Amino acid sequence: MDRSRVPPTRAGRPEPDPIPESFQFGRPTPVVTLRFEDIDVGLTRDCGSVTVTGPEIVAFGERYDPQPFHTDPEAAAGSPYGGLVASGWQTCALTARLLVEEYLSDTASAGGRGIDELRWPRPVRPGDTLSVRAEVVAKRPGRNPALGETDVAVRTTNGDGETVLSMVALGLVERR
Numbered sequence: 001m002d003r004s005r006v007p008p009t010r011a012g013r014p015e016p017d018p019i020p021e022s023f024q025f026g027r028p029t030p031v032v033t034l035r036f037e038d039i040d041v042g043l044t045r046d047c048g049s050v051t052v053t054g055p056e057i058v059a060f061g062e063r064y065d066p067q068p069f070h071t072d073p074e075a076a077a078g079s080p081y082g083g084l085v086a087s088g089w090q091t092c093a094l095t096a097r098l099l100v101e102e103y104l105s106d107t108a109s110a111g112g113r114g115i116d117e118l119r120w121p122r123p124v125r126p127g128d129t130l131s132v133r134a135e136v137v138a139k140r141p142g143r144n145p146a147l148g149e150t151d152v153a154v155r156t157t158n159g160d161g162e163t164v165l166s167m168v169a170l171g172l173v174e175r176r
Contacts, residue, residue, distance in 0.1 A: 034107040036148030036173040039136055047102035047132035050094055052086055054126035060090040085123035091130070091165045092118070095156045098132040099169070103152075108174035110147055116168040122158070129159045137168070147172045 054073065061070025065087035068075035076084040124130065138151040150173055156165035 034173075036108070036139070036150075036175045039107065039139060039148075039150060039173060041136050041139055043136040045103045045134045047098040047134055049129050049131040050098065051129045052090075052094070052124055052126065054084055057084055057086045057090065057124075057126060060093075061087055065089055081123055084126055086125070086128075088120040088165070091120060091124050091156060092167075094130055095132050095154060095165055095167075098130075099134060099154065102132075103134050104171075110172040110174050113149065113170035113172060116151075116170060118165075118167040120165055122162050122164045124158065124164050128164070130156050130164065132156050134169070142172060142175075146175055148175050149173075 058071055058073075061067065067087075069079040069081050069085055070076075070087050070090075073084045076082075133155050135153045136150055137153045140149050142149045150171040152169045152171060154165070154167050154169050155163055158164050
């Protein structure tokens, strides 16, 4: 990329290159099969996995969370993490992508109401393969009679089965 033609950001640095193509997962156009009435508390979905690379961590960090332990492997080596780690927001983004592809794309999702209890108990490192599991833990009619509300416990683990993200996603789902 010819950076001489890229306008500087507020900090005087050019915008980083676009997010790498490996962030593009790809899935056929979904077919909605689940409406609010079809979703039971206890419904569980394994939402697939993705492997995170060092260059992806750096690219995301440079663009969205430019702390040295996300953007500079040498500086990260001297950090409390002892090496490069992904931003928690990158972990959220990857988790969201897998949730959309393997759970929300099959539901009549009308978006979200928020996130509760977001935690990043362990860092994500280059080479980690993240797997996502979602379980509906509560549901209720929405304020809008056309929508229902779901609370979905989400857990993202690394290849060793250690939790790297946990949260409760607060969703909206169309009713029949």
